[in-house]
Amino acid sequence: MAATVNIRRDVRDSFYRYKMPVLLTKIEGKGNGIKTVFPNMADVARALNRPASYPTKYFGCELGAQATFNDDTERYIVNGAHDQNRMRELLDGFIDRFVLCQSCKNPETELLVSRDGYITADCKACGYHGDIDMRHKLTTFISKNPPKKAGKKGKKGAAGADSIAGQPGQVDGVEDEDNDDDELTRKIREGAEKVMTEEEAARLIAEREKADDWAEEDTSPEAMARRMAALGVSADSSLLAGDGDDDDEAAGPYGEFAAWVSEQKGQDANGLSAAELYKEADARGVTKKPHRLLPVLFPALFDEKVNAELPKYLPVLAKLNTSEKTVKALGGGIEKLVEAYPDTIKAVPKILMTLYQADVMDEDAIRHFATHVSKKYVSKDLSKKVRKAADPILQWLDEADSEEEDEESESE
The missing domain is CATH 1.25.40.180 (Serine Threonine Protein Phosphatase 5, Tetratricopeptide repeat)
Known part of the structure; x- marks a missing residue:
């Protein structure tokens, strides 16, 4: 099992409520066929409450490399050999753009795709509702592949148990006792x-x-x-x-x-x-x-x-x-x-x-x-x-x- 880190890695508080597994990478192949595989991308994505294809595609956009993914086998790949620390930095960028609320900076957001293809973020923590920056290439992919709405009973969390607080990465303690919206x-x-x-x-x-x-x-x-x-x-x-x-x-x-x-x-x-x-x-x-x-x-x-x-x-x-x-x-x-x-x-x-x-x-x-x-x-x-x-x-x-x-x- 991979260790967990704060979803916002700039937050040093060890009791920060939003956690995710550390992103792991594995280099496979040689020569022109070399590629970087993300063994636990599915777990990371579940902690972020996003489809695993989104961060994988984001990596491809940022690196100018081909990204492939298969949700059934949970195999996510970006062509080329890429440093693990670099990939974690790119993941931070994805989180900042497509996970964190632009108002309260909590990762309790849901992406909504309108009929005309515009993407908005709906924050369950503070109620903020705003547009995602549509200039990034990933927005085209998200518009064509909108996130599926979660069932009432929720998904399995990153640690393999039912999401305890039902929020991204919260398979943890709740810090805001007065937050009735969690x-x-x-x-x-x-x-x-x-x-x-x-x-x-x-x-x-x-x-x-x-x-x-x-x-x-x-x-x-x-x-x-x-x-x-x-x-x-x-x-x-x-x-x-x-x-x-x-x-x-x-x-x-x-x-x-x-x-x-x-x-x-x-x-x-x-x-x-x-x-x-x-x-x-x-x-x-x-x-x-x-x-x-x-x-x-x-x-x-x-x-x-x-x-x-x-x-x-x-x-x-x-x-x-x-x-x-x-x-x-x-x-x-x-x-x-x-x-x-x-x-x-x-x-x-x-x-x-x-x-x-x-x-x-x-x-x-x-x-x-x-x-x-x-x-x-x-x-x-x-x-x-x-x-x-x-x-x-x-x-x-x-x-x-x-x-x-x-x-x-x-x-x-």
């Missing part, structure tokens, strides 16, 4: 609306039953503490009573929401959807501080079967993972999971791999997690054991980086 929010809302319509009557009945049974439900601090203990979270009456300080994630609404999740999972292991989970979290207001929610949510949501359940809730984790602070909290959630279910320490490498492939955690975040022992969420000894268990993912990342360097050296 694709993940739309999907979650659509899912929540379906849940609402399907369970309208059931909810009314449940509310009546809850009102009737309220006196019978044990809401004492001791009962809440027992429910919290099942999550591997220390809880006392003072924590359950109020919102608590900013360092105690088990406090108040966060611990209560985690207890609710645990109860829902206990009642029906397959019944709690990602849309329901996020909708309830948002209704309770706990999504406003995801760095406090994630450490208690992870052990409430998962158990020994974490690797089977994790893909189902990746959209929610991606939505909550908004900053460097929350990615550390997500690591704390993994530690809390191991504390609650010791056998899950064997699953740590696969958990991290799944989060990496979905761009919920990028390479820098995983390396930081796997090498920095912390006693913020669990004991120092347990934190060391979790880091030791993460060694295989570090070795895999080192090997992937080494292979990429070898490919670059061979290309040069």
